[in-house]
Every structure is written in structure tokens, then in C-alpha cells.
Amino acid sequence: MKVGLYFDLRNPPGWRQDWQRLYGFTLEVCEEADRLGIGSLWFSEHHLFSDGYLNQPLTFAAAAAARTRRARLGTAVMIAPIRRPAQIAEEAAVVDLVSGGRLDLGLGTGYRKPEFDLFEESLIGRYDRTDARVREMRALWASGTLKPPPVQDQVPIWLGYQGPKGARRAGVLGEGLLSVNGALLEPYREGLIAGGHDPSSARMAGALSAFVTDDPERDWPVVAKHVSWQADSYRTHMVEGTDQPDPKPVDANRIRSKGLTTGFHGLLVDTPQNVAMQIREATKGLPVDTVFFWVSIAGMPEEMVMRHMQTICNDLAPLLADV
Numbered sequence: 001m002k003v004g005l006y007f008d009l010r011n012p013p014g015w016r017q018d019w020q021r022l023y024g025f026t027l028e029v030c031e032e033a034d035r036l037g038i039g040s041l042w043f044s045e046h047h048l049f050s051d052g053y054l055n056q057p058l059t060f061a062a063a064a065a066a067r068t069r070r071a072r073l074g075t076a077v078m079i080a081p082i083r084r085p086a087q088i089a090e091e092a093a094v095v096d097l098v099s100g101g102r103l104d105l106g107l108g109t110g111y112r113k114p115e116f117d118l119f120e121e122s123l124i125g126r127y128d129r130t131d132a133r134v135r136e137m138r139a140l141w142a143s144g145t146l147k148p149p150p151v152q153d154q155v156p157i158w159l160g161y162q163g164p165k166g167a168r169r170a171g172v173l174g175e176g177l178l179s180v181n182g183a184l185l186e187p188y189r190e191g192l193i194a195g196g197h198d199p200s201s202a203r204m205a206g207a208l209s210a211f212v213t214d215d216p217e218r219d220w221p222v223v224a225k226h227v228s229w230q231a232d233s234y235r236t237h238m239v240e241g242t243d244q245p246d247p248k249p250v251d252a253n254r255i256r257s258k259g260l261t262t263g264f265h266g267l268l269v270d271t272p273q274n275v276a277m278q279i280r281e282a283t284k285g286l287p288v289d290t291v292f293f294w295v296s297i298a299g300m301p302e303e304m305v306m307r308h309m310q311t312i313c314n315d316l317a318p319l320l321a322d323v
Contacts, residue, residue: 001279001283001288001289001290001291001320001321001323002039002040002289002290002291002317002320003038003039003040003290003291003292003293003312003313003316003317003320004038004039004040004041004042004071004072004074004290004291004292004293005029005030005033005038005040005041005042005292005293005294005295005309005312006042006044006076006207006292006293006294006295007026007029007030007041007042007043007044007054007060007294007295007296008043008044008046008053008054008294009022009023009026009052009053009054009060010049010051010052010053010230010233010296010298010299011051011052011299012050012051012229012233012298012299013050013051014229014299015226015298015299015300015301016299017299019052023060023063025302025305026296027063027064027067029295029296029305029306029309030064030067030068030071031067031068032306032309032310033071033295033309033312033313034067034068034069034070034071036309036310036313036314037070037313037317038071038309038312038313038317039071039072039290039317040071040072040073040074040104040290040292041061041064041068041071041072041073041074042073042074042075042076042104042106042207042292043057043058043060043061043064043073043074043075043076044057044075044076044077045057045075045077045078045079046112046115046237047112047114047115047118048112048114048115048118048237049233049237050233050237051229051233051298051299057075057076057078058075058078058088058091058092058095059091061073061074061075061095061099061103062094062095062098062099065095065098065099065100065102066098068099068102070102071102072102072103072104073095073099073102073103073104074103074104074105074106074158074292075104075105075106075107076106076158076160076178076206076207076292077106077107077108077158077160077178078105078106078107078108079107079108079109079110079115080107080108080109080110080129080130080133080134081109081110081116081121081125081126081129081130081133082110082115082116082118082119082121083119083133085132085133085136085137085140086136086140086146088105088107088133088137089136089137089140089141089146090146092105092137092150092155093141093146093148093149093150093155096150096151096152096155097148097150097151099151100151101150101151101152103150103152103155103156104155104156104158104205105155105156105157105158106157106158106159106160106178107130107133107134107157107158107159107160108130108159108160108161108178109126109127109129109130109160109161110123110126111123111238112237112238112240112241113240113241113242114237114240114241117241127161127166127169130159131169131173134157134159134173134175135173137157138157141155156176157173157175157176158175158176158177158178158205159173159175159176159177159178160178160179160206161177161178161179162179162181162184162263163184164183164184164187165187166184167179167184167185167187167188167191168187168188168190168191168194169191170188170191171187171188171189171190171191171192171193171194171195171197171202172191172192172194172195173191173195174192174195174196174197174201176203176204176205176289177202177203177204177205177206178204178205178206179204179206179262180204180205180206180208180262180282180283180286180288180291181206181262182282182283182285182286184204185202185204185286185287188202188204189202202287203287203289204286204287204288204289205288205289205290205291205292206262206290206291206292207262207291207292207293207294208260208261208262208279208282208291208292208293209260209261209262209263209264209265209266209267209268209293209294210260210267210268210269210270210275210278210279210293211223211227211267211268211269211293211294211297211308212270212271212272212275212293212308212311212312212315212316213269213270213271213307213308213311214271214272214311214315216269216270216271219269219304220256220269222300222301222304223267223269223297223300224252224253224256225252226297226298226299226300227252227255227256227267227297227298228249228250228252228255229298229299230264230294230297230298231250231252231255231264232247232249232250233298234264235247235250255267256268256269259278260275260278260279260282262282272311272315272316272319273319275316276316276319276320279291279320279323280320280323283323288323291320293312295308295309295312296308
């Protein structure tokens with residue numbers, strides 16, 4: 001099993017820093033992680049967040065490509081239905097070219113009304129449009145119409161579909177499932193069969209919620225503040241533009257008590273050995289290619305971010321190499 005790092009480049013008001021420094025430092029983290037042998041670097045996407053969440057993951061992936069040599073570069077996820085297929089296909093090809101064929105293209109449907117309004121798109125039909133984007137991009141690359149082409153003959157596409165219906169969609173398309181939730185394996189395989197694909201070709205990858213440290217109790221008071229912001233921000237922005245009431249603030253200790261999860265509901269704060277043990281248990285029997293983790297949670301101090309990255313690369317990744 002390969003291990004990756006996950007970035008959203010949040011810059012919360014309480015810990016606001018110079019934007020140029022934040023982006024430059026994140027590239028430094030990517031470069032050092034690549035030197036230490038990390039398997040992949042993944043970049044997320046949202047728009048109109050109050051903390052300036054990364055909004056163009058392929059653009060940042062291109063910058064990371066110039067600073068790295070070995071790590072694969074992924075989007076987790078890029079919001080497909082607000083973009084045209086040719087746009088995604090061309091931008092993805094450029095990243096694949098400048099990285100020497102290291103792109104993993106993770107796509108999702110999105111869910112926030114303000115983001116769709118920003119791009120003058122509708123939330124209605126977004127799953128069908130995302131499926132269509134995949135088919136259309138595959139057709140464009142295969143036709144040779146777009147120049148230059150990507151380096152990889154088949155750019156890996158991962159679909160960030162959650163729930164059994166979404167997992168089946170990913171299978172029908174014959175693409176990777178960007179989730180390591182074991183409950184989704186069976187509907188994903190059913191979709192592969194329905195789409196005429198070999199069920200043994202199933203492949204899963206995705207984020208797990210863990211902060212890896214040699215001293216959990218030392219780090220928890222700081223981690224708690226940042227994970228609270230992250231959770232509250234997601235919950236608040238999720239209902240923005242709807243008639244739903246603003247959610248109540250979360251309790252960081254309750255988040256921690258839920259431990260390792262495939263979503264953002266829990267957070268395991270533990271040693272590399274214990275995190276590895278729980279990952280092995282959670283992914284047992286699943287065709288998991290890669291798991292990745294937030295290296296910075298909502299504006300963490302640079303020293304903590306760098307130390308977390310080093311712990312993941314040096315201590316956690318080797319414990320999962322034989323899985």
C-alpha cells in the first residue's frame with residue numbers, strides 16, 4: 001500500500017499568513033516529501049470558502065510537478081460538472097506532460113450551490129454530467145484530437161463517489177473508486193461487471209482521517225483547535241446558499257473519539273505504529289492502492305506541518321509498504 005499527503009491550502013482568519021508564503025511553503029513541503037519518498041501528493045478543491053481553500057488543484061499540481069521528481073500528483077477531487085470536458089482534458093494533459101506522466105485525476109460531482117452559481121451551472125444532473133465528462137475526456141484523448149497528448153496512455157481517473165449508487169457508477173465506467181470505505185466494494189464490483197469490466201480490476205484509494213505523531217497528548221491541544229476549524233468550516237459552507245440552519249460548533253474531543261474514518265467525521269491522533277495497525281484492519285481485503293492524509297489541518301504552524309509530513313514519510317509509510 002502506498003501513502004500520500006493531502007493539501008487544501010486553507011488560510012483561516014485566526015492563523016492568517018501571507019498567501020504567497022503559504023503557497024511557497026506548501027511547495028517546500030511537497031518537495032521535501034518527494035525527497036523522502038512519499039508515494040503521492042493530492043490537492044483538493046473548493047470555491048468561495050472564507051479561509052481561501054485551494055480552488056484550482058490542477059494549477060497547483062503543475063507547480064508541484066516542477067518541484068518534485070517521483071511522487072504521483074492527484075486531485076481529490078476536482079469538481080467536474082462545473083467545467084467542460086475539453087478544458088479538463090487539456091489541463092490534465094499539461095500536468096501529465098510537465099510531471100513526466102505522474103498525474104492521477106480525481107473527479108467529483110460537487111455539492112455546494114454557491115460554487116455552481118459561481119460557474120453558472122446547475123446542481124441538477126451533476127452526477128450524470130460527471131459521468132459524461134469521464135466518457136468525453138476518454139474519447140478526446142483516444143481520438144488524438146487534442147494536442148499535445150498526455151504522457152500516460154491511460155491517465156488514471158478516480159471518482160470520488162460516496163455511497164453504494166456512486167460506487168456502482170464508478171464501476172460501470174471502469175474507473176477507480178476514490179474511497180477506501182469497505183462497504184462500497186461490493187456495489188463497485190457489481191458496477192464493473194455491469195459495465196463489462198473485469199471485477200478483478202477494482203482499485204480503491206482515498207483519504208483517511210489521522211494525525212500521526214510520536215506524542216499524541218503533546219500535540220492534541222494544538223491539533224484540536226485546527227480540526228475544530230476544519231470541521232466547522234465544512235459544516236457551515238455545506239449549508240451556505242440553502243434554507244438549512246447554521247450548524248452548531250463541533251466538539252473536537254468528540255471528533256477524536258470517533259477515531260479513524262474515511263470521511264471528516266473522526267480523527268485518529270496516534271503513533272505511527274497504532275495508526276498503521278488501524279489502517280491495516282480498516283483496509284483488510286480491499287483492493288486499496290493508496291491512502292492519504294491531511295498534512296496540514298486548517299492553518300497549522302509550519303513547524304508542526306513539516307514534522308507531521310516527516311513522520312508520515314519516515315515512520316508510517318514503511319509500516320504499510322507490505323500491505
